[in-house]
Amino acid sequence: MNWLLVILGAAVGAPLRYLTDRTVQQRHDSLFPWGTFTVNVTGCLILGLVTGAVTAGAASDSVQLLLGTGLCGALTTYSTFSYETLRLTEAGAHLYAAANVLGSVAAGLAAVYAGVTLAGALWP
Secondary structure, three states, X not given: OHHHHHHHHHHHHHHHHHHHHHHHHHOOOOOOOHHHHHHHHHHHHHHHHHHHHHHOOOXXXXXXXXXXXXXXXXXXXXXXXXXXXXXXXXXXXXXXXXXXXXXXXXXXXXXXXXXXHHHHHHXX
């Protein structure tokens, strides 16, 4: 039954990633991959919130599988992040490539920390 929760979460996360990526990227006339950046940071925030809720006993392991593994696993994308960073480097946009790597890691860590902290405040 656990695999079904992961599949259901992923069935929502994958199209959400695609639609969010396209919507965000269309609004920015830039080489920087804002769409991928947005879905990855958002996924980190959701994962931090879900993990914090599970740790506090406010959510079950099933919620972790559905939202953490399924939704966030399909919403976020390390492969696209890597490919886009390589593409920026090959295009000579080294500053954008470095900003993508450093910004994604820093914002992702900050977002997961914010999610865990928010969960701790909501469910002490």
